[in-house]
Amino acid sequence: MTASRPLPALRVHAFAISLDGYGAGPNQDRDNPLGVGGLALHEWVFPTHSFRQLHGDEGGERGVDDDFAARGFAGIGAWIMGRNMFGPVRGPWPDTGWKGWWGDNPPYHTPVFVLTHHPRASVVMEGGTTFHFVTDGIRAALDRAREAAAGQDVRLGGGVATIRQYLAAGLVDEMHLAISPILLGAGEHLLVGLGAAAAAFHCTEHVSTARATHVVLTRHARDGRSPDTETPRWAK
Secondary structure, three states, X not given: OOXXXXXXXXXXXXXXXXXXXXXXXXXXXXXXXXOOOHHHHHOOOOOEHHHHHHOOOOOOEOOHHHHHXXXXXXXXXXXXXXXXXXXXXXXXXXXXXXXXXOOOOOOOOOEEEEEOOOOOOOEEOHHHOEEEEEOOOHHHHHHHHHXXXXXXXXXXXXXXXXXXXXXXXXXXXXXXXXEOOOOOOOXXXXXXXXXXXXHOEEEEEEEEOOXXXXXXXXXXXXXXXXXXXXXXXXHO
């Protein structure tokens, strides 16, 4: 009998949270898509070579922060994101004018599956990104993303509510958190109240830089292997 191939992993990468655990600040709107103060969570990634290259800029810093930023694109064949990450429009789509925050050539370069309650036709962008809008839930989005990824892994983007849904359902395999040295005091908390869903992970890597503490959390193996023998999905 031929052994079945493992499913492509669902990975969270470069998700920034504050020291008090918030992944977005309060009062999110078009002017503050990450909430008031939320942009500061991502100060660690803006100067990196990987971030600048994704946005068509030259130069940028190398080193640990850049290494972690680059990992999030290694072996990724599709993305999933929540509607709030895609844009500020709420309720039924009034028109097809909004196509994301990222211009004509978004930095994903893969199929992207956007969770929403309101149907919309797929949007084809430059550079290989196509936004597909999924109305039948997180598992349906994951199934479609895995099929589209063609054997590669799926990256789970934000926002906080989207990641919490997948964590609560036990569907996330690996999570890289960048803990920024700031306090927000309010907003959307990533892990509070998740209980056993959060306890299903163990820390497989942590390293600090001047701008962030990087923590990699890996789901406990379901086949009884020791955590010491596990290899991070990005490194396979």
